[in-house]
Each structure stands twice: as C-alpha cells, then as structure tokens.
Amino acid sequence: MRRHRTAAAILLAVGALLTGGLTATTAAHAAAPDPSPAPAPAPGPAAHQATAAEQLKARTFWTAERMRAAAPLDLRLGVDALKTLKAPEPGAVTTTVAPTAFPQAGGPWNGGGEVVKTSGRLFFTFQGRNSSCSANAVTSQNGSTVMTAGHCVKYQGSWHTNVVFVPAYDNGQAPYGQWTATKTLTTPQWEATEDINQDIGAAVLAPLNGQKLTAVTGAQGIQFNGGYNKQMYAFGFPAVSPYDGSKLIYCSGNSSKDWLFTQDHSLGCNMTGGSSGGPWFTGFDETAGTGLQVSVNSFGYVFLPNRMFGPYFGNEAKALYDRAQAS
Template sequence: MAGGSPAGAGAAPAAPRHPAPRPSAAVRTAPAAEQQRARTFWTPERMRGATPLDLLLTRHAAKSLKTPRAGADSTTVAPTAAPASFPQAGGPWTGGGAVVPTSGRVFFTFQGRTASCTGNAVTSQNAGTVITAGHCVKYQGSWHTNWVFVPGYDNGNAPYGQWSAAKTLTTPQWEASEDINYDVGAAVVTPLNGRNLTSVVGAQGIQFNGGYNKQMYSFGFPAASPYDGTKLIYCSGNSSKDFLFSQDHSLGCNMTGGSSGGPWFTGFSESAGTGLQVSVNSFGYVFLPNRMFGPYFGDVVKALYDKAQAA
C-alpha cells in the first residue's frame, strides 16, 4: 500500500538463535601422590578381596526419559570387525584375541572399602583412555579414589601392569542425578614404564549413535556368586531396546556384580577378539533376572569420550 511500511519495519532485529551449551563431562583429577600410591596399594591379596560394586536396581518409575536424538549421525572410531556367531548366556571367554588384554578389572576405594568393576581400553588420541560405567568412577555422590585399571587380570596377577588414573570422568547427567540412561564413565591412565596403555595392550574401536537391535557381545569380570572375579566372562546374542523404564540396550546375560563397566561390542570377531564398543554393563532389574542393561552411546557419551581422549 502506498505510503505504507513493510511489516516489522523499524523493529529491532531478532536476536540470532544459538543452541544452549551442552553440559560438560564431570572430571576428577587424582593427586600425583594418590596415583603413585594406587600402584602399590593394590596387592594381589587386595585385588582378590575387593568387593564387586553392584548396581542391581529396581526401577518402579521413570521421569523425563529422553530417547537418542532422531537422525543422529553414526560415529565410528576405528575399522569395523567381522560378524560373530552363536548366542551365549554367560560363560568363560576362551577365544583369546585382542579382547583379553584390552578388557580388565577396575579397582578403587569406595567410601572406605575396596571395590571392583570392569573396564576396556579404546582407541584414543592420548593412547590411555579406558571406558567403564559411571558408577565405577563416582557413586552416591563420591568420586572413587586409588583407581587402577588391570588389563588382562588373571586371579590376582596383572600381566600387563596396573595403570593408575590421572583423571576420571563421567557424563553430566550421571554427575547431577545418577541418571541410569547415562551411566558411563571414563578414565585417563598415566604411562607405565615409559609406555602408554594402548601401545601395550592394544585398543578396541568405539561407535556412537549406532542404533538398536543388533547382535552384541558383552564382557566383564563378575565377582559375585556364582562367579569369583578370576575369569573374563562373556555373553552374546541379539540385543533389544529396554521396553520398561530406560532408553538402554538389553541383552540376555547372567553376569553379576563386578561386571559393571565391561564393554558391549557390535561387529565382534570371535577369531580376532575385536569389535566396536557401543555400551557398558550397567544394571539389571531385580524382577527380570538373567538380563543385563547398558546405556546407549549417543552424543552425550561421545562428548565424554572426546573430553577424555583429549585430556
């Protein structure tokens, strides 16, 4: 219209939209004296006597459970492996291969007691990143101390040494409220005898936003009955998405306390013992025995991994 003005003319321009900053992974730095002490603290007797840190949860309700971002890009670090074969509900791993030295027991002091979990060495920029469960680095508001990773653990023996953590990390969601959907932790271990961890034991690949309902292999060092923590145990089969209260993966598995933090692999090669890590042993429902659940490795876990490998 003659003499008129365009709609909004003279109004202040709209402020550009920026996505809200994503909360950063929570980090604990272990004092140098603690790192040194941890290597001598964990004698074979203390390792054998460590209590498995159970996280067997009864989930009666869930609030604001979020699903992975639709259309998230799949991210893979390291080449894919060959497909694997038959299902296994739980038993000793006798196949050898790379999974034997990359998997290990995790030991730490938790509220005055010695405790254990499982961890796995992954491909990383710093060649010293271990992935585990969030409750294996921080639980009930307390960061664990005297934290060490013992790859290839063998009944009190440490064939590849004891690697003390310089830093332990977890997701902001686990840090804030111990949200079971984000029960993932990481550790950056210091060099040992002048060598970095993955130059000694190798490393497994890791994948993010890889989807659900795949064949999976899960590994751990369960230490609660009927297991005793002396052997690397595995489960395998077709996974599914938790249909109850979480966005996690689900797999038929009878591993017990102490297996927490152990790796889940897709594209696992039984002959080579290699795969892409896509989850960790996290929890079970007391009303649903012989089933393990593990968090989805989405963007939040990728941010945790990126922060760990750059530390």
Template sequence: MNRHRTALSALLAAAALLTGALAAASPSAAADPPSSFRPGQTPGFWTAERMRQATPLDVTASPGGARTAPVPAAPPTRVPPTSPTAFPQAGGAWTGGGAVVKTSGRVFFTFQGRTASCSGDSITSQNGSTVITAGHCVKYQGAWHTNWIFVPGYDNGNAPYGQWAATKTLATDQWAASEDMNMDVGLAVVAPLNGRTLSQTVGAQGIQFNGGYNKKMYSFGFPAAAPYDGTKLVYCSANTGKDFLLTKDHSMSCNMTGGSSGGPWFQDFDESTGLGTQVSVNSFGYNFLPNTMFGPYFGPEAKAAYDKAQTS
C-alpha cells in the first residue's frame, strides 16, 4: 500500500510540474482554475457510427483495491421495455416520455486515445448551457477528456436536438485534485447551437443540494455495456440508502452498466411530466456487489462547482 501511495505521489507531483509548465507557456491556461478545462474539439469528429462504437466508461471499486475502467467483454443484448409505473424498478427502458427524454442524453469524449461515453443531464442554470455528469466523465486517471460533446435525446446514433460541444468542463475541487470518489461530480458548459442555448432547446431539470438521504429516487442513463447497448434511455427507481463502505454516497438497487455514469438521480420525480429535482448522478459500483449503483451526495462542494459552471 505504501509503495502505491509513493508512486501516486510521484505521479501527482509530475502532473503538477507539467501543469505549471503549461500554465507558464499559455496565458489562457493560466486563467482557468485547476478544477476546470477547455477541451479541444475536432469538427465533424462524432459521426453516428463513432458514437455507436464509443466504449462505455465506468468505475468500479473494491475495499483496498484500485478503481478500474473496464471494457465490456461480451456483445450487448437488447433489454425489453418495462412499464414506467413500476416502483421499485431495478432497470428497464424508459417508455414514459416527458421532459427527461429531452434533458438527458449521452456524453461522448476522447479518453486515452479512444472514444468513450457516459451520460448527462441539462440542468437549470444562469447561462442556460450547463450539463451535469460524473467527475470521471470529464477527468479521469489524471487527464481531462477532449472532444467532449453532449447529445440530448440520443437515439441509436441519432442526435435529434444536435451535438452540443463543451467550451469548458469542470469538476469539484476534490475530484480535480485527487479523484475523491465522494466528490465524483462533473459539469460542462456547452456552446450555443443555431443561436439558442441548451435549455432553450431541450429544457432543463431543477437541482438541489444538501437534500438528505434515504429518499425515493429515480435514476436515468444510457448504459452501453452488456446486457444494454447504449441505444435507449434506461431508468431505475427505488428507496435509496447510504453507502456503508468507502464513501458517503447514496445507494440504489439498479442494474445499469458502463455508459450510464453521469446520468441523473431525481427526487420528487413526476412520471407524467418527466420532471424532477436532481440530487445526484450515477457514479460507481462495487465489483463484489452487483446490481447496486452509487451516486455522490450533492453537498457544498458540488454546489461550488455548479456555481462556477453556471456563471461561466
């Protein structure tokens, strides 16, 4: 364990030196705090086929073990739709319609030289252009992702409301500094599209901080690892609990897989309108505890990151 910590300290020190060198060489880099990044964009990069082939990014954890980002080993199979009136629901295709179909979507980016995917949600903000997701969906293993876009209402390679390119990605200070699993919250500010902001185009969900534990919640995402295939919006619903091991996260019975990371968790969700108050995001699962999802508690740290994003 000490050897791992020593190696990690050395890597962090090297990263700090590199960051300092880049900041000294670039005035624009120096203007941004360490908890944010301006991802590069390659016009036309995200074709329908490239989105379909993007590898789902997910995080698993084990007590005393390292986090990993597994690649699905088996080909996906389709999961039949489930009535959205079932509660609790451990995982099924959302067929209820409503606002959540437009505000939620898939996130695509380049990670370690490969295309990858997560999920995200449009939230109410001052700039009308803020997406919330998981911290590891903007920065992971010490590097910020590039070619970052949000595709609300994603439908099997189609982008019915367009591809929204990030001009800035952010994370909680704690995730940006050390990838603290308690603070796995990321955000993106996206550029206007066709003269309109994101919220003007697809709407936006409400958000709440310091809302407490043990609530009835719904979670949504686009899981892309088997048995799912990333083509449709999937949801879970349950009376949530609290992680009893490594974090202070919410916990929920849910079988969503890789690619669902960053998808929204709602309190006070109305199935008839598809509107709710977002209080967390899909974050990680323990590799020894199947069919259970964990999501960070939105406390003052998440609020601080949100305030930075909505005023950018």
C-alpha cells in the first residue's frame, strides 16, 4: 500500500487523465481526403515476459528465510509516511476477531473458505531489494491469473524480477506451493505515468507439478464497472507494524468513492504496507469465503490514517484482465 505525502502528487496523476476530444467531420467533408493522421489506437496493457532463465532463478530463489525477511515495497523505498499513522487501540489486531464482525477496521481472517487459498503474498525483487505485496487468484481462461496492484509488478520504470505467488502464505510456509510468474502486466496508464487511478496489475503463473494454479487453489469471480458505494471486504498480508506479514488480514465495511482527488474506492481499514494488491470483494459470502473481486489495495493518504483506497475496475482493468487470461 502506497502512502502519499501530499495532495499534489494525486493532482498530477489526475491531470494526466485530461485529454483533448476528437472532432467529428461533417457529411460535406466526409468524401474529401483528410490530411490529418488517423488517431492512434488506445494503448493496450503493458506486459513483461520473464525469460526462461529468470523463471528458473525465481523457482529456487524464495526460501522461507527470504520470504520472512522480504519487506513491503513501501518500506523498502524509504517512504516514511507509514510512521505517521496513528497506532490502533491495544489489542485491535492481536485479539481473535469473528469473521462476522462488520464493519471491521482490520483483524485476522479466521473464517476459512476459498479466500484463504485464493489470497496470497506476491514476492519479487525490486531494484535489487527483496519485497512483497499481496495478490489473488481469479477465474480465467488460462487458469493461471492473479490480480494485484500495478506498483506490485512495475515501479519507478522497473519491472520486478523473481516474481512468485504464494497462496495461503503462512509465516514462511507455502502450503500450496510457490508459483513462478511467466508474465506480469499493468495498465497503460500506470506504465506511462503511474496514474494512481489505474494502479492495477496482473501476473500469469507457470504450472506447478503439472497443475495450473486455480485447479489447486480455486478462484474468485471478477467484476468490472460494478459501481460505487457497496459493502466491501478487503484482504491482504500487511507487513508493517502492527502487522508482520505472517497471516491473512481483512477489513470490511461500507465503501464510498474517494471524495478528494481520485476515482478510487475508499474503505475504513488499518492494513499497512505489504497489503498492496490484496483483493476487494463485493457480494462476499463469509461462509464460503467467495465474492466478486472489484478492486485491490492501492494507497492511503498520510493525513487520513486508517483508510484504504483501491482503483475502480473499469474498462482499463477489463482490458488488462483479458490480455492476462489469454496469455
């Protein structure tokens, strides 16, 4: 989860969305040759293909010790904004919380169900530093796609390497294996300008022991253009105090649209760095642990502690998902 120091950074990102409109030609001029060049097609999702050598290295790179030591991307970048967050009340994250608690500002998920297997930690190396985010397996044509945040696959001009997904991560253990990414993808808006409204990423994973990911973990449904102001459940593996990245944490509540600078969803939640990329669900069934994924943990404002924001899954997210699942 990225924390923004000032509103100016958000305004710059939003400003990047402003583009000129196209002017329609009249019927009288339709037959005449148009000297202006045809408008370029909208850019498609950006992707990075891991080489065979990179995949081989990633398969053996992540030992239990390295996974435990991997720091959240936020912390590794030296962002000190998280230090300004107000600490939760004593016991807020250490006390066992019933999964039926709604709203829930942050606590361990003890309800079981599919979400335990579909959610996991995403480990990677960013500019020589071992880091982590969160991710979730979704239904897909290739049976091998996970959704995450854009900055969890590419940041500051660099695609992450040694990318693996560990579903149901448990304090250094990988009960369902470590799944190596063959391809990582993000939206063209995040690729070009790190537009926070499109901080969405995906990874396509190689088969493991002859099986595809979702045949082992199951998969969550995914929804696009589903609207705002819904009951939401957010999951992730936050690893900045008071959390340590060892367990699946969740928040729940009534979401709203960001009233400040973005088009993102907003949810009361005290998850910290490392939760980035974790799924947001609508229509979530606590008993089955299933829902429709409509966003990912993305960022928070320094001046609004204990509040999480996640990008709206619109047409851009749909294009990204379509390319990933067809890979």
